[in-house]
Amino acid sequence: MCGLTGFWAPDARREEDSAILHQMVAAIRSRGPDAKGIWTDPVAGIALGHRRLSVLELSDAGAQPMISSSGRFALVFNGEIYNHLNLRERMNGGSSDFRGHSDTETLLAGFERWGLTETLARSTGMFALACWDRWDRALYLARDRMGEKPLYYGWQGVDADRALLFGSELKAIVRHPAFEARIDRASVTAYFARLCVPSLRSIWAGINKVAPGTVLRIGENGESRSETYWDLGDVIAEGVANRVENPREAIELVHDRLAAAVRSQLISDVPLGAFLSGGIDSSLIVALMQQASGGTARTFSIGFEEAAFNEADHARAVAEHLQTDHRELVVTAEDARAVIPDLPRIYDEPFADSSQVPTFLVSQFARGHVTVALSGDGADELFGGYTRYASALAAWRRIEVIPAALRQPWQALAQAMPAWLDRAMAIAGAPNIANFYGRMTDQALGRLATRPGDGVALDHPGLSPVEHLMAQDQLGYLPDDVLVKVDRAAMAVSLETRVPFLDAQVVAASWRLASNLKHRPTDGGFVGKWVLRQILDLYVPRAIIERPKQGFGVPIAAWLRGPLREWADDLLAEDALRRSGLVDAARVATLWKRHRSGRADHAELLWAVLMLEAWVDQRDDVGTGLGDARCVA
Incomplete structure (x- = not known):
């Protein structure tokens, strides 16, 4: 894992550009404490900066910025390409034309062989990158499929001082003299609705995020063109067209895809471990990791003095059964509270998911022993694990018998209700009638399943009401909140995190499952993540796992x-x-x-x-x- 930053000022030629770039790179040192590198082309006005956390190819052969063999492309890259050795094999039969075995060098070779977009479509991994095409004088910014890695960009300044600024974190961008500190009021409003700055916005006016699964090309005239190399809507449509209804077939499909994802993400030249809470998601990742490695996996958990927030006992029971090399740290309330004053610096813009506190603490603890950690994030969104899905499904079952014409007034009320009022009603404990009786209608769910800001709806007729909500979460809550929380917390302590559940093949498999294989009806209502529970039964006794779902939070x-x-x-x-x-x-x-x-x-x-x-x-x-x-x- 690394950090990248830079700028392109086509009309500005500053003698101090190198010094400015050094300041931008210094701002993200925690993302890559092992080395730094800069590359500039004063004639073109382009500057690329990089901080390196050495995980693969620890020698200088993996240093960035890196230039392609022909000299055409200059690349800074953050992330991991898990199938990069396979890509090398497909390119040239595994010949020894490469200087080292870094995935950065593999990407550059792919760009020259297949083109940038096609190479990313063939790549499996998590990443953000900035690539300068020296021949076409164009800058490419790209991001992974599900939005695991961040990438901000935006034009700032005017006339001769105008520059395109970009970086893994805002703290690098704000170091450039062209940056204008103007808070985006619309982003503040959106923040209070979502507890994070959502979608493609940032807290700063004129600075946006690159969309997941997208390559953005900026030409010398400043015009930009985006190209989608992977789209969740297409994955959903294909999954609905090839539904798996048989439970045994579904279990085998997900088991095979997830096990393959875990195996691929064990590549590392540095110590590697996993977070373990003792719940279904992390326990399954650790079980598959233990099986794939053929050794003893390193696992990490934290506990709290407050019993209602302490998961350490559950994690320890799973670790003992799987016989992992397990470490746990019991943190005091004072330990947790000591983190809070530093949160604005860590998250770089307003972020109000309070589970950011324990996420930072477990990352900090794990970093004392390993450089890479696998996590169980993404399972709830893919396989229906949130209790709100069960609540929504129960509500829908109650109202689907009401004729559609009688539901229309509630739908109109839901569409007119601002998001902040929704949240305020929920916080106040008021019965949210519009949410249950309006937004659970088909058309309203289609509106909810729209990624804010991009106008692309996922209103597929083959989806159940709960699957619409899951699609919304995969487009919004997951990249805007969950993945931001994990990335910033881990990178603040120079820890690389990997998320096997978000492997493209696992995501595709999840959308092939019939809805009732995710949310299974029971006598007491519905049980989420049914398929994952069946797989975990192969590794861990259910008695160790079964308990009410517990959020990762603090009081x-x-x-x-x-x-x-x-x-x-x-x-x-x-x-x-x-x-x-x-x-x-x-x-x-x-x-x-x-x-x-x-x-x-x-x-x-x-x-x-x-x-x-x-x-x-x-x-x-x-x-x-x-x-x-x-x-x-």
């Missing part, structure tokens, strides 16, 4: 009334909120007063406000200076 609500109260009081003071001008100070003051008294639980919304205000409060620490920043519509 934020209680902490805000106790040890975090003084910190929160400072950030939520009305004069401080008015200075930032991003929230309704009076309304927040009322919510904070009610929460402190224990009369209501507004922890989720207050945490979102706190993460926003803490981010504003520390902006000068990274040198942007927010004093002149302004919110824009």
Whole structure:
């Protein structure tokens, strides 16, 4: 895993460009502490920077930026191509034309042989990259299929100072003198609806994310063209057309694809392990990892003093059964709270999923022993694991008997209801009638299953209502929240994380399964991830695994009334909120007063406000200076 950054200023030629690039690269040092590299072409105005976390090819033969053998392409790359040795074999029969065995060199050879887009379509992995075509004078930015690796970009400055800035994290981009610190007001609104800055937006006006599965080409005239090399909608359509209805066939299909994904992701020239919570997802990854490695897998978990948030006992039981080399760390509430002031720097823009705290702690713990860790993320979204899916399915079963004409008023109400009101109603504990009786209609689900900002709907007639919600989560919640949380937390401590469930073949297999093989009806309602449970039964006794689903979180609500109260009081003071001008100070003051008294639980919304205000409060620490920043519509 690494970090990349750079800029393209076609009309600006600065003597200090090299110094600027060094500053941008320094800002993402934690993504790659082992080495740094820069490459510039002053005539073209292009500058590429890289920080390296050495995982494959530890010698200088894997150093970046890397130039292709013909000299045409200059590449900076973040991630891993798991099938890169297979790609070499397909290119030239495995000849010894390569200088080393890095996947970066494999990509460059593929670009010259097949072209950039076709090479990425043939590649299996997680990645973000920036590639300069010296012949065509064009810049390519690309991102992996599911959005595991981040990549931001945007034009900043005017006239001769105009430059296209890009990087793995915003903290690199803001170091460039052309960057303009203008907060995007629409992104703030979206943040409160999703607890993260969603879709292709960023908190900064004019800075966006490259879409997953996409190659963006920017020409010398500044015009851009995007090309999709992989699309979830196509995968879903193909899966629906080739449904697997037989349970045994479904189990074999997913088992084979997931085992292959785990095997492919064990390639490493440095120590490798896995996160283990003791739940279905991480336990299955560890079981397959143990089987594939033929040795003793290293596993890591953390525990908390608060029993309601402690998973250590469950993880230990799984580790003992599988006989892994297991390590656990019990963290105190003070350990967890000590992380909170650093969260704005780690996440680089407002981010309010409170499970970011334990995710950072387990990453930090694992990094003391390994450089790479596999995780079980993605299983809930692919195989129907969230309890909200079961709730939605139960609600749909209650209302599907109502004639469609009688459901129309509720649908109209749902479409008119802003997302922030949805969340506010949920936080207040109000019965969300529109959500249950409007958004569970076919047309409303089609609208929900649209990736915000790109206008592409996944309203496929072959999907069940719950599958529509799963598609929405795979397009939104997964890349915008879950994968951001894991990437930033792990990269802050220079740990590479890999996610076998998001292998393209596993994703495709999940969409072939009939809906009732994901959410299986039971006497008590519905059980999610049914297929995964059957596979795990082959490795771990169900008695060890079975327990109510437990989120990976911390007791934020209680902490805000106790040890975090003084910190929160400072950030939520009305004069401080008015200075930032991003929230309704009076309304927040009322919510904070009610929460402190224990009369209501507004922890989720207050945490979102706190993460926003803490981010504003520390902006000068990274040198942007927010004093002149302004919110824009």
